[in-house]
Amino acid sequence: MILQVDAGNTRIHWRLVEIDASQAPIVRGRGHVDHGTVPDPVGREAITGMELACVAGEDVIDALRRAFNGTAGVPVLEARTEAVACGVSNSYAEPEKMGVDRWLAMIAAYNHYPGGVIIVDAGTAVTVDYVDSLGHHLGGYILPGLNLMAQALGRNTARVRGGAGDFGSPVPGCSTAECVNHGIAWIWSSAAERLRHDQHNYGLNTIVVTGGDAEFMADLLGGAAVIEPDLVFRGMDLVFADTEPRSGLRG
Numbered sequence: 001m002i003l004q005v006d007a008g009n010t011r012i013h014w015r016l017v018e019i020d021a022s023q024a025p026i027v028r029g030r031g032h033v034d035h036g037t038v039p040d041p042v043g044r045e046a047i048t049g050m051e052l053a054c055v056a057g058e059d060v061i062d063a064l065r066r067a068f069n070g071t072a073g074v075p076v077l078e079a080r081t082e083a084v085a086c087g088v089s090n091s092y093a094e095p096e097k098m099g100v101d102r103w104l105a106m107i108a109a110y111n112h113y114p115g116g117v118i119i120v121d122a123g124t125a126v127t128v129d130y131v132d133s134l135g136h137h138l139g140g141y142i143l144p145g146l147n148l149m150a151q152a153l154g155r156n157t158a159r160v161r162g163g164a165g166d167f168g169s170p171v172p173g174c175s176t177a178e179c180v181n182h183g184i185a186w187i188w189s190s191a192a193e194r195l196r197h198d199q200h201n202y203g204l205n206t207i208v209v210t211g212g213d214a215e216f217m218a219d220l221l222g223g224a225a226v227i228e229p230d231l232v233f234r235g236m237d238l239v240f241a242d243t244e245p246r247s248g249l250r251g
């Protein structure tokens with residue numbers, strides 16, 4: 001079995017994947033980056049490889065490497081952003097500067113949704129990427145995530161405090177908490193309109209949404225979006241398809 005780990009800036013997500021024809025996910029879990037959580041799935045001895053995608057700090061990568069190389073002795077493959085992979089070509093002049101979560105999500109989305117795709121990853125930050133029907137990354141956006149917007153307001157003002165994470169609807173707010181929360185809903189509903197506009201303009205078939213706030217974003221996009229929680233992991237499935245131990249066991 002392969003342990004896949006996606007380490008973001010807020011949370012670490014992981015899943016165990018069977019290496020047979022099905023390559024089916026078996027168990028999954030998540031932990032908080034702050035707590036230095038290292039995935040500890042049942043039957044660690046059954047893990048024959050680890051695949052890692054990390055946009056968190058080097059300390060997080062080191063902790064994961066130590067935990068698995070050290071105690072389990074399994075090979076650790078770390079995904080890197082490249083200029084070209086699995087049909088997708090990167091628009092960055094310096095591809096290694098692009099977060100590998102974005103890159104893997106683009107690869108998975110392009111390979112599963114033909115005809116051009118917009119990828120929205122609503123995590124700590126919200127990233128938006130456009131990939132056309134030929135696999136060309138047209139470019140993207142990096143925005144503060146929903147919680148980050150509320151936190152930034154709270155941190156930099158004396159009297160503005162958000163509510164409890166329920167952003168509600170974009171109607172005008174009538175209290176500080178409502179003004180903050182509805183403001184966030186309002187900004188993102190405008191962004192959703194913009195996304196649908198760009199989708200049409202650039203001729204992209206599908207909008208795929210992933211990340212901790214995927215449902216919130218998909219609601220704003222109405223029927224226009226597909227929620228795909230495992231986009232980063234599915235990108236790993238593709239970029240690591242020909243590496244050990246996957247390739248060996250597939251025969």
Ligand SMILES: Nc1ncnc2c1ncn2[C@@H]1O[C@H](COP(=O)(O)OP(=O)(O)OP(=O)(O)O)[C@@H](O)[C@H]1O
Binds near residue numbers: 007147210211
């Ligand atoms: N139980 C939860 N714990 C933490 N965040 C949550 C939770 N439920 C929803 N969220 C939302 O999910 C966001 C984090 O998304 P995600 O888990 O994709 O983070 P991440 O992978 O660390 O992000 P990134 O990849 O941008 O660093 C938070 O900003 C928050 O708005």
Ligand SMILES: CC(C)(CO)[C@@H](O)C(=O)NCCC(=O)O
Binds near residue numbers: 008009102127142
């Ligand atoms: C933007 C985030 C934080 C989203 O997780 C990540 O992809 C990242 O750290 N990116 C590096 C900068 C870039 O992608 O251009």
Ligand SMILES: [K+]
Binds near residue numbers: 008121
């Ligand atoms: K993420």
